[in-house]
Amino acid sequence: MIHDTAIVDASAQLSGDIQIGAYSVIGADVEIGSGCRIGHHVQIEGPTQMGANNRIYSFVSIGTDPQDKKFHGESNSRLEIGDGNTIREFVTINRGTKAAEGLTHIGHDNWLMAYVHIAHDCRVGDHTVFANNATLAGHVEISDWVILGGFVGVHQFCKVGEHAFAAMYSAINRDVPPFCYVSGQFARPRGINTEGLKRRGFDTPRIVIIKRAYRTLYMAGLSRAEARERIAQQAESNPDVAAFLAFIDASERSLVR
Incomplete structure (x- = not known):
């Protein structure tokens, strides 16, 4: 009508x-x-x-x-x-x-x-x-299952990976890897979007593997090249980590830090 x-x-x-x-x-x-x-x-x-x-x-x-x-x-x-x-x-x-x-x-x-x-x-x-x-x-490129909180702003040409979550008022000026939780102005990584992954049906062992890749990138004190090498080894047997690695390799604006 x-x-x-x-x-x-x-x-x-x-x-x-x-x-x-x-x-x-x-x-x-x-x-x-x-x-x-x-x-x-x-x-x-x-x-x-x-x-x-x-x-x-x-x-x-x-x-x-x-x-x-x-x-x-x-x-x-x-x-x-x-x-x-x-x-x-x-x-x-x-x-x-x-x-x-x-x-x-x-x-x-x-x-x-x-x-x-x-x-x-x-x-x-x-x-x-x-x-x-x-x-x-x-x-801007926003992948599947992303959640952006209220008043989130994303800078030109940034990419946000699948299953990522950005908290309210976050200002995103770099690429956000898959599965990550970010907040702040400018946005910084705060961990894995654990609650969101559970809602999507990810079981605990699967989430643990993703957290291991996240810690390798952000919490192991490694350079990006060193972290990438270790994550590549983890990615050989896990498709989630492979997606995480592929996003890192494709990033042009650099990753949130």
Whole structure:
């Protein structure tokens, strides 16, 4: 059902079973999948492609131009949103720029609370939680199962690994390895996200192995190269440690310390 006061561009492609509330505006080159519910006073600009069963609350503004002075209206600028996401009031998500293939990507089953901002060229995985006012600058990568507390800010080009947790008000200016818990301004590693891992079904022996890799990196008094060598030995027989090692090797901004 589309409310009589909603404005939908003629080029928008909408599945037949979606709902669009009063005074919402759906722009050109927008695709919205089946089962989506769009609240009142929502703005969706294109090119934006949205999957199925997303819930978009009032006063959300997504698919808007990148807030980047290098952007000059290039046509290769788009937003992709997967399935089953919850996007609460006043969330803003910008499209990508030519510096990163023109794409901002949001995966599946994410929970974005009120006033979250996701900037141009960000990549967000699946099953994440962004608490109120969490903010991503441009080109940030957030892996699966990450939780960002309220008012967390992430610097441009930073990466946050899978199952990591950032406490409220954390300011992240370097890469956060998988499974880690960070807090502070600027964010520092505080340990492993043990509670989160338990909720995801990690048993005690599995968590102990991850903690061993964490301690090798952060608590053994080793240089990064020395720690990497030891972690590589642990990774030979454990996929979690292998993921931890792969993230270390791929880090470009250096790791939180």
